[in-house]
Amino acid sequence: MDLSDHWLGVGASYACGPLWVIELKGDFDHENVNDVAEATAHAAREHDGPIAFDMEALTFCDSSLLNHVLLVARRRRVLLVAVPPAALRLFEVTGTDGYLEMFERVEDAVHAVAGGEELP
Numbered sequence: 110m111d112l113s114d115h116w117l118g119v120g121a122s123y124a125c126g127p128l129w130v131i132e133l134k135g136d137f138d139h140e141n142v143n144d145v146a147e148a149t150a151h152a153a154r155e156h157d158g159p160i161a162f163d164m165e166a167l168t169f170c171d172s173s174l175l176n177h178v179l180l181v182a183r184r185r186r187v188l189l190v191a192v193p194p195a196a197l198r199l200f201e202v203t204g205t206d207g208y209l210e211m212f213e214r215v216e217d218a219v220h221a222v223a224g225g226e227e228l229p
Contacts, residue, residue: 119148120166126219128188129156133174134166142173149181158186161218165191175199178209186210188218 118141120132129152137145152160160181164170174196181187189211192200200206212218 118145122148122152124156125161125215127222128159128161128219130161130163130190130215132163132166134168136169137167137174138169138171139173142177145177149177153185159188159222160185161188161190161212161215163190163215164193164196167193167196170196170199172199175203175205179205182209186222188212188222190215190218 118133118135118137120134122131123129131145131148131152133145135141149160162178170193178187178189187209189196189209191213192211197206197211200209200211210218210221212221
C-alpha cells in the first residue's frame with residue numbers, strides 16, 4: 110500500500126509473507142520520526158510477526174532512526190533491509206550493528222524469518 114501522502118518518510122507499508130515491511134524514503138530525522146512511529150504502530154496492530162524496515166530509498170538518517178529501531182526491537186523482532194552506508198556507519202559507531210539483523214533484499218529477510226523454507 111502506497112503511503113507516501115499519508116506518512117512523511119514512508120513509501121509503503123505491507124505484509125510480505127511472515128513479516129511486515131515498512132519502506133523508508135527520503136530523510137529520516139526528528140521531523141518525520143512521529144510519522145514513521147505511526148506507520149510502525151499501524152504495522153504492529155495489523156501483524157503479529159517481525160517488522161522489516163526497507164531502507165533502499167533512505168537518503169539521510171540521524172540518531173532518530175537508531176532510537177526508533179531500538180525501541181521497536183524491544184517489543185518485536187526487527188530486520189533491516191538495504192541499509193545505506195551512512196545508516197550502516199551509525200549502527201557500527203554505536204555498536205548496534207551486531208544486535209540488528211540486516212539483509213540486502215526483502216526476499217532475503219523473508220527467507221530468514223520463514224526458517225529457510227520456500228514460501229508459496
